[in-house]
Amino acid sequence: MENFSFHNPTQIDFGKEKEKLIGEHLAKHGIKKVLLCFGSDRIKRDGLFDTVADSLAQFNISYVECGGIVSNPIMAKVYEGVQLAKTEKVDAILSVGGGSVLDSSKAIAAGALYEGDTWDLFIRKGTIEAALPIFDILTMAATGSEMNCGAVVTNEKTQQKYSINSQHTYPIVSIINPVLMQSVSNDYLVYSAADIIAHSIEGYFTASIHPHFQSRLVESIIKTVMETTEILLRDPKDYTARAEFAWASTQALNGLTYSGTAGSSYPNHMIEHSLSAIYNVPHGGGLSVIIPAWMKWYHPQNPEQFARFAKEIFNLETAEEGIAALENWFNKVGTPTRLGQFAIPASDLEKITRNVLGNAEYFGIGTIYTEDVITTILNNAF
Amino acid sequence: MENFSFHNPTQIDFGKEKEKLIGEHLAKHGIKKVLLCFGSDRIKRDGLFDTVADSLAQFNISYVECGGIVSNPIMAKVYEGVQLAKTEKVDAILSVGGGSVLDSSKAIAAGALYEGDTWDLFIRKGTIEAALPIFDILTMAATGSEMNCGAVVTNEKTQQKYSINSQHTYPIVSIINPVLMQSVSNDYLVYSAADIIAHSIEGYFTASIHPHFQSRLVESIIKTVMETTEILLRDPKDYTARAEFAWASTQALNGLTYSGTAGSSYPNHMIEHSLSAIYNVPHGGGLSVIIPAWMKWYHPQNPEQFARFAKEIFNLETAEEGIAALENWFNKVGTPTRLGQFAIPASDLEKITRNVLGNAEYFGIGTIYTEDVITTILNNAF
Numbered sequence: 001m002e003n004f005s006f007h008n009p010t011q012i013d014f015g016k017e018k019e020k021l022i023g024e025h026l027a028k029h030g031i032k033k034v035l036l037c038f039g040s041d042r043i044k045r046d047g048l049f050d051t052v053a054d055s056l057a058q059f060n061i062s063y064v065e066c067g068g069i070v071s072n073p074i075m076a077k078v079y080e081g082v083q084l085a086k087t088e089k090v091d092a093i094l095s096v097g098g099g100s101v102l103d104s105s106k107a108i109a110a111g112a113l114y115e116g117d118t119w120d121l122f123i124r125k126g127t128i129e130a131a132l133p134i135f136d137i138l139t140m141a142a143t144g145s146e147m148n149c150g151a152v153v154t155n156e157k158t159q160q161k162y163s164i165n166s167q168h169t170y171p172i173v174s175i176i177n178p179v180l181m182q183s184v185s186n187d188y189l190v191y192s193a194a195d196i197i198a199h200s201i202e203g204y205f206t207a208s209i210h211p212h213f214q215s216r217l218v219e220s221i222i223k224t225v226m227e228t229t230e231i232l233l234r235d236p237k238d239y240t241a242r243a244e245f246a247w248a249s250t251q252a253l254n255g256l257t258y259s260g261t262a263g264s265s266y267p268n269h270m271i272e273h274s275l276s277a278i279y280n281v282p283h284g285g286g287l288s289v290i291i292p293a294w295m296k297w298y299h300p301q302n303p304e305q306f307a308r309f310a311k312e313i314f315n316l317e318t319a320e321e322g323i324a325a326l327e328n329w330f331n332k333v334g335t336p337t338r339l340g341q342f343a344i345p346a347s348d349l350e351k352i353t354r355n356v357l358g359n360a361e362y363f364g365i366g367t368i369y370t371e372d373v374i375t376t377i378l379n380n381a382f
Numbered sequence: 383m384e385n386f387s388f389h390n391p392t393q394i395d396f397g398k399e400k401e402k403l404i405g406e407h408l409a410k411h412g413i414k415k416v417l418l419c420f421g422s423d424r425i426k427r428d429g430l431f432d433t434v435a436d437s438l439a440q441f442n443i444s445y446v447e448c449g450g451i452v453s454n455p456i457m458a459k460v461y462e463g464v465q466l467a468k469t470e471k472v473d474a475i476l477s478v479g480g481g482s483v484l485d486s487s488k489a490i491a492a493g494a495l496y497e498g499d500t501w502d503l504f505i506r507k508g509t510i511e512a513a514l515p516i517f518d519i520l521t522m523a524a525t526g527s528e529m530n531c532g533a534v535v536t537n538e539k540t541q542q543k544y545s546i547n548s549q550h551t552y553p554i555v556s557i558i559n560p561v562l563m564q565s566v567s568n569d570y571l572v573y574s575a576a577d578i579i580a581h582s583i584e585g586y587f588t589a590s591i592h593p594h595f596q597s598r599l600v601e602s603i604i605k606t607v608m609e610t611t612e613i614l615l616r617d618p619k620d621y622t623a624r625a626e627f628a629w630a631s632t633q634a635l636n637g638l639t640y641s642g643t644a645g646s647s648y649p650n651h652m653i654e655h656s657l658s659a660i661y662n663v664p665h666g667g668g669l670s671v672i673i674p675a676w677m678k679w680y681h682p683q684n685p686e687q688f689a690r691f692a693k694e695i696f697n698l699e700t701a702e703e704g705i706a707a708l709e710n711w712f713n714k715v716g717t718p719t720r721l722g723q724f725a726i727p728a729s730d731l732e733k734i735t736r737n738v739l740g741n742a743e744y745f746g747i748g749t750i751y752t753e754d755v756i757t758t759i760l761n762n763a764f
Contacts, residue, residue: 001560001625003397008390014642015385178383211626213606213633220598227594243383244593247642251595256638260396260629 001211002262007167008255010147014176014247016239019048019137023055025173026092026135034094034135035085036063037105039070043096043139048180052096052137064088066108069097072276072283073104074156075119081108082118085132092172095136099143102136106151106169109134119155121164128166137175140184141246142192142284144199144253146174154277159355161273162362176250178242186233190335191284192249193229197222197326198268198287199252204309205295205302208263215305218257219312224248226313229333268294270363271377274355281342288335289342292327293380297373299323339381346382353378383593384644389549390637392529396558396629398621401430401519405437407555408474408517416476416517417467418445419487421452425478425521430562434478434519446470448490454658454665455482456538457501463490464500467514474554477518481525484518488533488551491516501537503546510548519557522566523628524574524666526581526635528556536659541737543655544744558632560624568615572717573666574631575611579604579708580650580669581634586691587677587684590645597687600639601694606630608695611715650676652745653759656737663724670717671724674709675762679755681705721763728764735760 013021026034036052043049056063066081085093085108093112095105109131111118120126138146145151149169154161184192204210204218225248231241251257258264271294272286299306299319310322330337344352353374360369395403408416418434425431438445448463467475467490475494477487491513493500502508520528527533531551536543566574586592586600607630613623633639640646653676654668681688681701692704712719726734735756742751 001397001622001629003400005393005395007393011387011389012641013387015383018385211622211629212609213602213626213630216602216605217599220595220602223598224595240383240593243642244595247383247593248595259394260625 001260002209004259006255006259008147008170010170011173012147012176012250013173016177016179018175018177019051019180020055022052022094022135022137022175023057023059023061025175026056026061026094027059029092029133029172031061031092031133033062033064033088033090034092035066035081035088035090035108037066037069037081037093037095037097037101037108039068039097039101041067046183048096048137048139063094064090069101069104071098071100072154072161072280073100074154076156078104078107078111078118078153081105082111085112090132092133092135095134096139098138098140099145102138102145102171103143103151103153105134105136106131106145107153107164110164110166110169122153122155122162128164128168131166131168134169134171135173136171137177137180139180140188140192141176141181141249142195144196144250146171146176147250147254152273159277160358161277176246178239178246181242181246182236186334188282188284189232190229190333191282191288193225193284193333194288194291194330194335195284196225196249196252198291200257201291202266202268203258203261203264205298205305206263206265206267207261209261210305211260214257214259214261215308217251221248221252221257222313226329233333265365266363267298267365267369270359270365270369271356271374273359274352275342275344278352278355279342279344285336285342288330289337289339289381290377292323292330292337293377295323295326296380297377339378349375349378349382383642384591386641388637388641390529390552392552393555394529394558394632395555398559398561400557400559401433401562402437404434404476404517404519404557405439405441405443407557408438408443408476409441411474411515411554413443413474413515415444415446415470415472416474417448417463417470417472417490419448419451419463419475419477419479419483419490421450421479421483423449428565430478430519430521445476446472451479451483451486453480453482454536454543454662455486456536458538460486460489460493460500460535463487464493467494472514474515474517477516478521480520480522481527484520484527484553485525485533485535487516487518488513488527489535489546492546492548492551504535504537504544510546510550513548513550516551516553517555518553519559519562521562522570522574523558523563523631524577526578526632528553528558529632529636534655541659542740543659558628560621560628563624563628564618568716570664570666571614572611572715573664573670575607575666575715576670576673576712576717577666578607578631578634580673582639583673584648584650585640585643585646587680587687588645588647588649589643591643592687593642596639596641596643597690599633603630603634603639604695608711615715647747648745649680649747649751652741652747652751653738653756655741656734657724657726660734660737661724661726667718667724670712671719671721671763672759674705674712674719675759677705677708678762679759721760731757731760731764
């Protein structure tokens with residue numbers, strides 16, 4: 001077990017109607033004015049926006065709107081939010097939406113207190129020394145952003161999907177009401193499941209040191225996500241399943257599964273980021289394509305853990321059987337497993353490979369993920 | 383899944399030689415003077431005290447000693463610490479030891495900022511509105527106190543073993559170096575295993591709502607503890623096993639296994655507290671006696687979860703088989719399963735029952751744990 005430090009300061013307020021407490025949470029932290037970040041106008045149509053506005057009004061908290069954040073969020077919107085946060089002198093950022101809105105909010109929170117170009121923080125040209133406090137109401141469970149300090153945004157000009165991480169970008173309070181997630185489409189539900197599974201397996205398979213307790217925790221998350229995804233496909237309003245799915249999603253990337261591990265990397269995310277940067281494919285859908293393709297190439301490097309995965313998750317014996325079973329499960333629930341399902345032509349192989357090579361350097365695993373390796377994995381995905 | 387709030391602000395610094403960083407941690411939080419709480423003089427003989435003193439000196443932090451805290455800690459020592467903390471005007475409490483030292487430190491931290499009798503805080507006559515900041519270096523893994531806000535202390539005059547819980551009594555930083563735990567005797571290792579298993583199963587069996595993910599998490603903890611206990615009995619210096627044991631211990635009572643559950647109670651702790659209050663038996667040893675005795679009485683009230691336990695932990699089919707397997711495991715590793723092993727005579731049944739009845743009221747489960755029920759469970763334990 002590797003030495004580690006674990007400190008996750010985020011307060012989670014989880015359950016039915018918890019969004020009504022957002023004003024109280026903000027007031028407790030002395031917040032008077034927020035930048036209210038959100039995606040489409042759906043939250044205005046379904047009443048969530050009004051609920052939030054009412055709660056803010058109750059505590060005399062004013063807000064400035066920053067709507068229109070898209071999935072696979074882009075820097076243009078972050079720059080807009082940073083400008084607004086600065087000119088409007090807000091005290092905090094309030095994210096109402098899924099992982100894309102929250103990640104953009106984190107970037108805005110950091111950018112608002114940074115003198116230079118916010119993108120500097122993504123390319124390590126600048127350091128996050130402070131950020132506006134971040135609060136959020138989560139409407140989709142997938143990225144785990146609600147209980148970690150990471151944010152991923154695409155620079156649409158350079159087609160780079162990069163990230164920030166800082167002790168300053170943990171949300172202060174994250175509100176998770178599973179009822180708000182009932183309207184997530186089946187497509188996005190299964191993409192989310194793939195994203196959570198990806199968060200779970202990256203460290204599980206790639207770490208050179210991976211304690212048994214951490215493996216068991218990861219397996220608990222995966223089993224819960226698979227089980228509840230199937231229930232939710234049959235009945236999107238099953239509250240218990242929705243809640244377990246959401247909480248497992250939070251656990252998958254709040255640092256706990258990585259505590260005591262060493263040598264982890266994120267190759268599946270690294271490759272997928274190129275797909276969403278170039279083709280704007282849904283992140284989770286891209287991951288369900290890449291995961292089996294990567295596993296087929298990678299498994300001989302960690303045969304014991306792949307055998308363990310097959311046994312624990314599917315009660316099967318061999319690495320190959322476990323990989324096939326996961327791919328079958330992706331197919332069964334309806335998330336893609338081939339690039340062709342996104343109409344990405346095989347002739348784009350070289351273009352994607354070039355983009356992934358840039359990511360590999362950024363992710364610090366360029367010596368492992370060479371052109372040959374990436375080509376092999378992508379060919380598995382075609 | 384029940385609504386819940388989860389906020390665990392403790393920073394864990396885990397691993398080899400981490401105790402050397404205590405001065406740095408304290409200095410980061412602006413601490414100039416600490417009350418240094420510890421148990422026996424063992425830490426002076428084995429060099430830990432000097433390591434801590436050196437680290438404090440490096441950051442110009444002074445200390446006042448409060449040694450001699452015993453296991454099953456008592457109020458006399460807490461009062462002494464509170465007095466010292468007040469007269470010496472310390473900024474923080476530094477606990478160097480196991481759960482008893484840390485629990486006493488928490489009580490001292492709260493008592494130092496409370497006007498009245500510190501015991502008031504235990505009997506809910508007073509409320510903890512503030513506490514001195516608490517830091518600790520853990521030398522034994524069992525109670526989970528290093529990542530929660532609870533503390534249990536015995537009032538030796540009234541033979542009441544009661545607790546405090548407050549958002550103000552979370553440790554600020556807990557240092558967990560598994561190497562420091564290598565000198566724990568086999569007896570205390572297996573008592574600790576029983577304590578961790580007790581923390582894990584109380585909610586698992588008694589909650590009226592217990593999500594699958596939480597059940598899986600509990601099972602992961604129990605499997606890890608049983609596996610590593612057996613390794614450590616063979617080789618106390620196995621670092622990986624020691625580290626996994628310690629981290630599982632922390633996870634067993636940091637709030638995570640209880641998130642989303644409803645209706646949990648702590649009947650095994652409730653009964654055991656009488657044993658340690660009256661006879662000063664080791665807490666974990668008392669628990670390994672009570673757990674099977676309680677299970678034999680309780681299991682028909684939650685047959686599904688007991689069948690699940692039998693299956694997941696021991697790959698057995700029935701509740702009765704699972705209970706017998708756990709009792710056998712306790713016997714195998716050498717922690718007691720009968721009151722006679724503590725030389726407690728059957729003629730004391732009534733005396734113990736009277737004490738437990740007081741606890742049952744304190745724990746808020748007096749209507750379930752009547753004299754008849756307690757007698758039945760204690761008879762199972764004789």
